[in-house]
Amino acid sequence: MTVLMTGFPGFLGSALLPGILKRVDSSAICLVQPKFAPLAERRVAELSGADPFLEGRIAVVEGDITQPGLGLAADALTGVTEAWHLAAAYDLAVRRDVAVRVNVDGTRNVLDTLERCPMLTRLHYFSTCYVSGRYAGPFGEEDLEVGAPFNNYYEETKNLAEAEVRRHMAAGMPATVYRPAIVVGDSRTGETQKFDGPYFVMQWLLRQPRRALLPLAGDPTATRVNVVPRDFVVDAVGYLSGLPASEGRTYQLADPRPLTVEEIAEALAEATGRQLIKVPLPRKLARASLAHVPGLYRLMRIPPEAVDYFAHPTTYLTDHCRADLAGSGIEAPPFRSYVDRLVEFMRGHPEVGSAAMF
Known part of the structure; x- marks a missing residue:
């Protein structure tokens, strides 16, 4: 075998x-x-x-x-x-x-x-x-x-x-x-091999003073990040x-109860000790700005392609997953219950990058 x-x-x-x-x-x-x-x-x-x-x-x-x-x-x-x-x-x-x-x-x-x-x-x-x-x-x-x-x-x-x-x-x-x-790091230890997705936002917040600017694309109260x-x-x-x-x-x-973009931004702000100044932007403008405004990507280090996932219109059903996991004790923990550990691991491991393996 x-x-x-x-x-x-x-x-x-x-x-x-x-x-x-x-x-x-x-x-x-x-x-x-x-x-x-x-x-x-x-x-x-x-x-x-x-x-x-x-x-x-x-x-x-x-x-x-x-x-x-x-x-x-x-x-x-x-x-x-x-x-x-x-x-x-x-x-x-x-x-x-x-x-x-x-x-x-x-x-x-x-x-x-x-x-x-x-x-x-x-x-x-x-x-x-x-x-x-x-x-x-x-x-x-x-x-x-x-x-x-x-x-x-x-x-x-x-x-x-x-x-x-x-x-x-x-x-x-x-x-x-x-x-x-x-997929982000381990909910118990924060460990990960790659900083991408929500980590781009964490890193941007940590590079700012206590009152931190965060552009939010689309309608952050309506769209969810899974x-x-x-x-x-x-x-x-x-x-x-x-x-x-x-x-x-x-x-x-997937998380059957994902947070809205606004809720996930607040959770990241709390975990990084930042007070958010939210800057609403249309998705296409936010993406185009990161792609084309000189110096903006170098400042924020958020890839333009990542913007789409903070204004994503799809919700993911998990019926098969939850039915077949029933009784196992395995379920997706709420993001707020482990976000502090993700931030702690990221702060302690500056050597981890965001590059893909291929």
Whole structure:
């Protein structure tokens, strides 16, 4: 029995792997690009040092999802029984050709490779809630092609990639799709590998005096920001992936009671010790200003692409997720209950960046 994982040693894959290997009595192959192999080997050593149970069970194999056959020998993965596909170009400013190559072609190559794995019992595929694009209204776990415009090429190509996965599911491939909302650090420790999303706002507030300016795009009392901590995603996926009933399902790993933009701004202000001076702006003006006004991005360090998520019209339904987690004790904690720990970790770890791995 062998588990295949792409996207290691990324933020979620590194946290998920120990739990997967506790659930299934097998070894793991982590497919990594050559440039990430040294980091992956260090991460394996860290995981094995923290839990001797993992010693000798995780192999780092160099390959590339953008290559047919993943850049491996034809028979290298025939023993795979469970696959986890997390690798993606997660960058809101990604060029379309790069996003297509990694997210769409890469997923297609993984699916084609798994078609040649006769013992495959399940593919666990990581998508994103934002396959919805800018759909105005409630977006369900079975929804996908709803005709809404996309904020960026990341969203568009993740939508196309999930459509590929669903086509294979319809043809008989056993799979489960997970769609996280915006994932931030651990709710207990604040730990994260990347500062993006709400962290851009935290950093901007912390660079200002006690009375801090914060532009708010769109209607901050009407739109909501759906944020979940890494430990909720890891715990929920770890539990759901072990359920026979999760085969064929799609789960939106989102907060069923997300805060409005105004509420999340107030929570961030309180956690950073700032008093907000709110500056209302139309979304397109806020985005264009960051993109084109000389010096503004250098001052604020908020990417123009991030603005869209603070004026996002979609709400995410979590019916399957909540139904199948019922009785497990696993649920998305309220943002206000852990925002202080996110800020504390960010303040203590200036070395953490915002760059994506791909």
